[in-house]
Amino acid sequence: MRNNTIGSLIWLRLMRFTNQSNQMSNEFLKRFDLTTAQFDVLIQVRTYQPLTQMELAEKVTVTQGGISRMLARLEKEGYIVRKQDWKTKTISLTDKAEALMEQVMPEQLAFQTSFFDDVLSEEEQKTLYALMSRVHKHSEKKEIPPE
Amino acid sequence: MRNNTIGSLIWLRLMRFTNQSNQMSNEFLKRFDLTTAQFDVLIQVRTYQPLTQMELAEKVTVTQGGISRMLARLEKEGYIVRKQDWKTKTISLTDKAEALMEQVMPEQLAFQTSFFDDVLSEEEQKTLYALMSRVHKHSEKKEIPPE
DNA sequence: ATTTTTAACTTGACTAGTCAAGTGATAGTG
DNA sequence: CACTATCACTTGACTAGTCAAGTTAAAAAT
Secondary structure, eight states: OOSOOHHHHHHHHHHHHHHHHHHHHHHHHGGGTOOHHHHHHHHHHHHHOSEEHHHHHHHTTOOHHHHHHHHHHHHHTTSEEEEEETTEEEEEEOHHHHHHHHHHHHHHHHHHHHHHHTTOOHHHHHHHHHHHHHHHHHHHHOOOOOO | OOSOOHHHHHHHHHHHHHHHHHHHHHHHHGGGTOOHHHHHHHHHHHHHOSEEHHHHHHHTTOOHHHHHHHHHHHHHTTSEEEEEETTEEEEEEOHHHHHHHHHHHHHHHHHHHHHHHTTOOHHHHHHHHHHHHHHHHHHHHOOOOOO
16 A cells, blocks of 8 residues: 555645744744734735625635634734624724735735746746646635545 | 735645645545545554554654554544553454454545545656655655744 | 762643633614 | 524634654764
8 A cells, every 4th residue: 555646646746845834934024023823814805895794704714713713812912803793703904904014914925926937937826827727716615534 | 904925825735635635535534434634544553563652653743642542532433442562452353443443444545545546647647746745755854934 | 889970761841722611791672 | 573594704623734842863073
């Protein structure tokens, strides 16, 4: 029994790569006192604000509980505000976060981009994107095989 | 300022996909009372045993501290044994884990494979694998840009 | 043969997340 | 109007990981 279908090899590469690049991204963002997860959340809030926790959780593929905890941390740091609005909590960025993002976004964008620009041609990047899009979309409607 | 280089789009897809498929894998492995992270560690131990914690940490891209905690959990569950051997701790699978892996491995392999087999041709999978291998290898020697 | 150094591992304090049970406010229903 | 759903969010107990300071045992140096 060997771990050797092409699919399983791709799976492993993807896991190791995302793990690796996530760690590097964390290291990179340390200069702004942010983590990758926090940056991800702030980007979404910035783009879609004002929005509810449910909507946000959906966008970053995290559970209700996860987003609740994350927002508590971000609120403590003064990056976001939650106001009870009807029976929902509406999230938006503070000025502090808005200013920070203005500065961080182009840098983080360049950082992410460099993982691919350094080794793949434009054509290859398009291919990779197209393939991953198909795989990702498929995974979203996939079902766990029954026991 | 938009989040729109091809590279950044690929990055996002990869993150969301691995996140998604990791969650699904956890759900799948629940029937064996395992998590994806535990399965990953057990596979490595099975393949390379006996090995030290340092070696294992390297293989699964986790810190020394992380592997120490993970192994403490796996030991408590009776899946692995650590014996102090010289100044190193040597890790190997218990019979219980060996038997479990015999059963789980083919199923998990099929599960991972299905993420790709369902939507990509053999040719496309080879392309994806080749592209990701290059990107991954590059990331391993990449350096964090200076402040 | 003691002392220092070093290598391998552990641990405390933290981020990040899960699941499932618990709150709290609003919306319907009798 | 009180009563029960229900929806949005929180929280307790956990896995999984990070970093940096703390052990511990063997190696090297005095």
